[in-house]
């Protein structure tokens with residue numbers, strides 16, 4: 001059996017706003033990524049993808065707070081660790097991160113190499129400048145980035161180059177897990193492809209052992225990750241392999257999500273179906289029953305009665321719906 | 337480094353152009369006066385003068401200085417030469433002192449008052465603003481209203497408050513002057529002490545106002561930078577807060593340097609209010625009395641000095657920015 005590199009158990013975190021309200025943007029989320037595998041996380045804007053990305057690194061600062069759950073990185077539970085230790089030993093070193101706004105992720109007044117120096121020295125203070133330069137150069141070359149970039153200021157780089165520089169910087173210490181939060185969303189199609197290829201290369205070249213890839217475009221994940229997890233209003237609503245989730249979704253939300261996006265695949269190109277009607281619930285006061293019921297075509301009164309658990313299927317998939325899998329499939333079939 | 341050289345040359349070219357324009361305006365304006373400018377100046381001057389030979393001497397001096405009997409180009413060359421020699425003719429209001437003499441006697445008072453005040457105010461203000469942004473909570477709650485009050489107080493308000501409290505009521509400091517008027521300037525301890533005592537109120541009136549403005553500016557810049565995406569990214573790569581704080585304050589400070597250059601460049605007008613209220617013998621009060629007394633040669637010379645100081649400050653600022661802030665250079669070279 002493959003080794004589990006990252007495991008998250010029932011993690012709950014919340015934002016506390018200026019007005020002392022709690023927003024549970026990550027609500028009892030569990031996930032597992034084995035060595036050599038990649039997990040895609042999809043969902044609409046505001047469902048908590050970025051919050052989950054930040055939360056699963058085990059380091060919190062206002063307005064985000066840890067509430068409950070466990071995070072296990074390479075068999076080590078990091079939940080109870082001293083925040084300074086997490087920062088020194090985990091962040092950037094074991095679990096690394098590419099932020100959603102990677103365009104602005106680099107300090108504009110610091111040369112790329114100096115920033116890389118700061119990253120490396122934060123974890124390995126004894127490394128000399130010479131060694132750091134060699135490490136950076138080697139890593140940049142391996143990832144197809146011109147080493148001249150190292151001497152540049154971020155403002156001197158194009159958008160796509162900045163993005164790729166951020167990726168290369170994030171994996172400079174060969175972390176076990178990389179959490180990439182929409183690394184390609186803000187880019188044009190050509191740069192998008194380049195960035196996705198680069199992230200996949202990180203796995204192939206053995207720089208990272210596991211990948212968590214976040215996007216709001218569910219179909220995009222089919223080509224990129226092995227497994228997929230769909231989130232809705234802070235909760236996991238479906239989990240399975242990429243193939244199954246994209247082509248044979250169980251949860252009505254996953255199905256709606258597949259239909260609401262322009263599919264970049266040939267053949268499906270330009271088939272833009274209507275966006276999912278309605279809006280996600282307010283996370284300050286989530287509904288007590290199924291959170292998707294408001295917008296669900298198949299909703300029944302029982303859906304709103306009590307909270308819904310995540311059901312595991314025999315095939316190892318999971319979905320959060322009170323309607324059994326077979327019944328859902330029948331409903332879908334009748335529609336066609 | 338080629339990028340920087342181009343940037344430098346471009347800025348230098350602009351500097352030279354603006355200096356030439358400012359200089360030429362200073363040359364042309366008096367010559368646009370209707371009639372003979374020399375006669376007009378001397379006529380105004382002669383109002384307060386009883387001795388005819390004096391008037392005659394002044395007339396000749398100005399004819400030579402302005403060279404109105406020669407073609408315009410020659411006049412320009414002569415003007416240029418005079419300015420380079422520091423020869424601006426006689427002051428009308430303080431005749432027989434020359435303009436150069438009047439200015440050199442007052443400019444050092446202004447520089448000695450303003451320069452340290454601006455620097456101290458800038459450093460203290462920026463430090464307080466940065467601390468307020470970083471610590472927030474109680475410190476910020478006190479600093480922000482105080483700074484808002486200080487920076488919104490008009491300069492004369494601040495000077496007057498200090499004057500009333502510390503000079504009139506408490507009598508800790510004298511009300512006016514650069515030194516005790518009964519003294520003759522000398523290198524004695526008494527004189528130095530007198531200068532120091534007279535220095536305090538005008539100095540602190542400028543420092544306090546500068547602190548208020550700088551602290552507010554730095555506070556909001558630093559809060560903005562603290563929330564920047566690069567701060568979050570650096571944190572999640574495990575970089576220590578002490579290092580990140582350094583990124584933040586460096587970036588927040590860069591725009592604040594503009595304020596510093598602006599204050600230094602406009603030092604003379606900046607000191608005006610404090611100099612007037614405390615009757616401080618600087619260039620500000622000299623300029624004011626020149627304007628009130630219609631002392632044309634003195635006005636002309638001080639205008640030129642004020643303009644040049646501002647131009648030099650801005651030139652220095654841009655050159656410095658090009659070196660320390662990569663964003664500027666990148667934006668300029670497109």
Ligand SMILES: Nc1ncnc2c1ncn2[C@@H]1O[C@H](COP(=O)(O)OP(=O)(O)OP(=O)(O)O)[C@@H](O)[C@H]1O
Pocket residue numbers: 015016017023025043044045046047048049050051052063100216283
């Ligand atoms: N700093 C914050 N303070 C309070 N609430 C926040 C904060 N950041 C996010 N939220 C809330 O948390 C919820 C989840 O936000 P998050 O950014 O994780 O969504 P997302 O799925 O990444 O969306 P997107 O696709 O737009 O990036 C949203 O309802 C959002 O309003």
Ligand SMILES: [Mg+2]
Pocket residue numbers: 049050051100181
């Ligand atoms: Mg996001």
